[in-house]
Amino acid sequence: MAIHDKEKLAVPHPPLQEYYSEEAQRRKFVSELFDKTAHHYDWVIRAMSFGSGNWYRNQALLRAGLKPEMAVLDIATGTGPVAQSISRIVSGNGSVVGLDRSINMLHETAKHMHLPLVQADAGVLPFPDQSFDFITMGYALRHVDDLHGLFSEYFRVLRPGGKILLMELTSPDSRLGFILTKFYMRRIVPLIARLGTGSKDAKTLMTYFWDTIEHCVRPDGIIEQMKLAGLEDVRRHKVLGIFSEYTGLRKA
Numbered sequence: 001m002a003i004h005d006k007e008k009l010a011v012p013h014p015p016l017q018e019y020y021s022e023e024a025q026r027r028k029f030v031s032e033l034f035d036k037t038a039h040h041y042d043w044v045i046r047a048m049s050f051g052s053g054n055w056y057r058n059q060a061l062l063r064a065g066l067k068p069e070m071a072v073l074d075i076a077t078g079t080g081p082v083a084q085s086i087s088r089i090v091s092g093n094g095s096v097v098g099l100d101r102s103i104n105m106l107h108e109t110a111k112h113m114h115l116p117l118v119q120a121d122a123g124v125l126p127f128p129d130q131s132f133d134f135i136t137m138g139y140a141l142r143h144v145d146d147l148h149g150l151f152s153e154y155f156r157v158l159r160p161g162g163k164i165l166l167m168e169l170t171s172p173d174s175r176l177g178f179i180l181t182k183f184y185m186r187r188i189v190p191l192i193a194r195l196g197t198g199s200k201d202a203k204t205l206m207t208y209f210w211d212t213i214e215h216c217v218r219p220d221g222i223i224e225q226m227k228l229a230g231l232e233d234v235r236r237h238k239v240l241g242i243f244s245e246y247t248g249l250r251k252a
């Protein structure tokens, strides 16, 4: 399916009226929000996860089978937390490229890491076919325009035998888990973000963060889109009822 075929876009969630009124405005809203909050992102995420976020990302990469000699593309790299773990794991023999749509996020990454950084949209990757052994995307699935177009691009730039790892947050299935998680993510985290950074935009980032999680297409829908794009052996590994690790292979 063509990415510009608006009739058939597989959007990750419906328009969220509190932030923008229609789907066509979402991309601009999301880009501006991440650009405005890039310099607060690391602080807020560390506070939200009590400092465990980077440890968890590292574990997820190892679980998914990332190996030292691989050529890796980290999509939606943000300030680089996933790319940082990747570069430690692939060390001297492998490589990692970071890609993001937000120039301010890329500037933040460049302050503490030396790696090739590319400003581009995840749905239109500026790389030849079969360029990478491993593709990662951390917590950005909810922000893309079209899941089918996205996974088709990932399939295209993966080498045969290559693997994808998508890390996401998923609202819990149980009623109690949902209520407690929503209270923490929708009330406490935005308050911490506002008080800790002094930025209203950082607070908005975190309320938007939860709202996209709550309204995101459920895991079965994500798995279906991955399979439709040609990925095989598609799986979801769940941690603590809220962390989802989706993996898929481009068969050799």
Ligand SMILES: C[S@@+](CC[C@H](N)C(=O)[O-])C[C@H]1O[C@@H](n2cnc3c(N)ncnc32)[C@H](O)[C@@H]1O
Binding pocket: 030, 034, 045, 075, 076, 077, 078, 079, 080, 081, 082, 099, 100, 101, 102, 105, 120, 121, 122, 123, 137, 138, 139, 140, 143, 144, 145
């Ligand atoms: C929540 S941050 C995640 C950053 C990092 N991967 C992590 O694990 O913390 C989401 C990132 O996705 C980027 N992003 C959102 N939509 C994008 C798109 N369509 N293409 C590329 N990057 C995108 C944002 O600019 C932002 O840096």
